[in-house]
Amino acid sequence: MKRTLLLACGLLIALFQTNLSAQTNTTAADKSKTEYLNDTLMLLLPDGNKMIITGKPLKTLMVYTQADSIKELFVNDYEKAITSGTLTVDAPLIHYFVHPSGKRRLKAEVGEYADNKVDVAYEITRLNLDLPKYRYHIHDLQSEIELQVYVQNPAQLRNILSNINVTAAIKAAGKEKRPLRKIVKTEIAASNGQFKIDDIKGHTLQSIEINPMIGVTLIGNVMAPVLGMNASFGSKTKYGISSYKIGYTLSAFPIVGLTGGEMSSVAFIQSHEIRFLKNLNTASANNPFWMGVQAGMLTCKDLAAYDNAIKAGVSFNTGSSFTYSFDYIRDNNKHGVFGFTVKLDF
Numbered sequence: 001m002k003r004t005l006l007l008a009c010g011l012l013i014a015l016f017q018t019n020l021s022a023q024t025n026t027t028a029a030d031k032s033k034t035e036y037l038n039d040t041l042m043l044l045l046p047d048g049n050k051m052i053i054t055g056k057p058l059k060t061l062m063v064y065t066q067a068d069s070i071k072e073l074f075v076n077d078y079e080k081a082i083t084s085g086t087l088t089v090d091a092p093l094i095h096y097f098v099h100p101s102g103k104r105r106l107k108a109e110v111g112e113y114a115d116n117k118v119d120v121a122y123e124i125t126r127l128n129l130d131l132p133k134y135r136y137h138i139h140d141l142q143s144e145i146e147l148q149v150y151v152q153n154p155a156q157l158r159n160i161l162s163n164i165n166v167t168a169a170i171k172a173a174g175k176e177k178r179p180l181r182k183i184v185k186t187e188i189a190a191s192n193g194q195f196k197i198d199d200i201k202g203h204t205l206q207s208i209e210i211n212p213m214i215g216v217t218l219i220g221n222v223m224a225p226v227l228g229m230n231a232s233f234g235s236k237t238k239y240g241i242s243s244y245k246i247g248y249t250l251s252a253f254p255i256v257g258l259t260g261g262e263m264s265s266v267a268f269i270q271s272h273e274i275r276f277l278k279n280l281n282t283a284s285a286n287n288p289f290w291m292g293v294q295a296g297m298l299t300c301k302d303l304a305a306y307d308n309a310i311k312a313g314v315s316f317n318t319g320s321s322f323t324y325s326f327d328y329i330r331d332n333n334k335h336g337v338f339g340f341t342v343k344l345d346f
Contacts (some may be wrong), residue, residue: 026302033050033273035254038054038055038056038057039054039056039057039061039185040052040053040054040185040186041053041054041061041169041170041173041185041188042100042129042162042185042187042188043166043169043187043188043190043195044185044187044188044189044198045188045190046190047152048130048132048152049132049149049150049151049152049160050129050131050132050149050150051147051149051150051164051166052147052148053067053145053146053147053148053166053170053213054145054146054148055143055144055146056143056144056145056326057144057216058186058346060145061145061170061173061187062170062173062174064143064145064170065141065167066143066145067145067147067166067170068165068166068167068268070098070138070140070147070160071138071147071178073098073104074096074136074138074161075157075158075161075162077096077104077106078096078106078136079158080136081106085343086106087106087108088108089154089155090134090154091108091109091134091154092109092133092134092135093108093109093134093135093137093308094106094108094109094135094136094137095107095108095136095137095139096136096137096138096139097139097141098138098139098140098141098142099142100141108142110311112193112258129321130152131150131284132150132152134150134151134152134153134154135148135150135151135158136148136149136151137148137149144267147166149161155175164190165329167189168195169188169195172188172195172196172197173188173195173197175197177203180330181277182289185201186201187201188337192297194205206232206233206234206235206236206286207233207234207235207242208229208230208232208233209230209231209232209234209245209247210227210230210232211229211230211231211345211346212229212276212345212346213226213227213228213230213251213323213341213343213344213345213346214226214227214344215251215341215342215343215344216341216342217253217339217340217341217342218339218340218341219255219329219337219338219339220337222255224253224254224255224256225253225254226237226251226252226253226341226343227251227252227253228249228250228251228252228271228343229249229250229251230247230248230249230345231247231248231249232246232247232248232274232275232277233245233246233247234246237282239285240285240286241279241282241284241285242276242279242288243270243279243282243298244276244277244278244279245275245276245277245290245292246274246276247274247275248272248273248274248275249271249272249273249275249294249296250270250271250272250345251270251271251273252268252269252270253268253269253271254266254267254269255267255268255269255300255303255306257343261263265302267300267302267303267304268300269298269299269300269303269306270298270299270300271296271297271298271311272296272297272298272299273294273295273296273311274294274295274296275292275293275294275295275315276292276293276294276317277290277291277292277317278291278292279289284321286330287319288317288319288321289317289318289319290315290317290318290319291314291315291317292314292315292317292326293312293313293314294312294313294314294315294327295311295313295326296311296312297309297310298311298329304332305331305332305333306329306331306332307332308331308332309329309330309331311327311328311329311331311332311339311340312327312328313325313327313328313329314326321344321345321346322342322343322344322345323343324340324341324342324343325339325340325341325343326338326339326340327339327340
């Protein structure tokens with residue numbers, strides 16, 4: 001019995017290590033899916049130009065009032081750098097940093113480095129959002145909000161930014177009646193100095209899942225196959241990441257009786273469980289880590305000790321199709337038995 005529990009604990013430690021490795025060895029393509037969970041305001045400007053405001057939840061973005069002053073500082077410093085020759089107009093990417101102390105800095109990627117560098121995540125985003133080539137990222141370090149400006153013609157940058165009142169556009173986005181907790185992205189169209197909501201994007205906040213499953217259970221020193229189904233109702237964040245699940249599991253497994261080394265009887269035990277699972281990693285869409293508890297009872301007409309026996313335990317799922325659970329069973333003879341189960345959901 002002790003050796004069985006040590007084996008189960010060793011397997012659990014290995015699962016934790018595997019999940020940690022998966023989270024620390026994320027590829028660039030994976031990062032494009034996991035790191036951009038901030039809400040977004042997109043301003044659709046004339047001639048295909050665009051501005052994206054991001055870095056905070058929409059509730060915070062809606063009350064941000066420094067956008068126009070930061071924008072004006074950027075245009076002035078940018079033109080000074082062009083005039084002095086420290087920047088060229090055709091630089092495809094420029095970062096502008098504004099520190100709370102008042103210090104400001106321009107950084108650009110130019111020449112062969114900018115032309116030859118391939119940013120896979122950005123190129124995918126650019127295709128999805130139909131973004132122009134030239135981009136200017138304005139970083140307000142005090143508020144942790146970023147203004148991303150995308151233009152077709154960099155020579156028209158001042159005219160493009162001078163003709164847009166960003167604060168007014170943000171206020172227009174705030175007129176959306178749906179709760180902000182459901183909205184990930186709001187698109188605002190600008191025309192003749194007026195703004196209107198062009199599109200709203202979010203995700204469904206609830207989900208229902210029903211899955212058949214198979215597995216293996218170890219009760220005491222008896223191992224048996226498991227067959228059953230899971231049904232669950234879950235809640236998702238507005239980014240489409242599941243946060244918790246409440247469900248019911250029905251499963252069955254055989255207990256074989258041996259007499260003189262030969263099978264003498266087979267009893268089928270049914271397990272009825274209510275479970276609650278919480279995703280401990282809602283910051284990533286690719287690496288969920290489920291942890292939860294379950295409780296229920298066993299029924300078996302052929303084994304009186306297990307008919308209406310109480311069962312309780314904890315479950316883990318590291319983002320794969322496998323769920324691992326440790327259980328404690330109290331039979332009708334008031335004996336306690338530990339169990340370990342591996343389940344594969346379809």
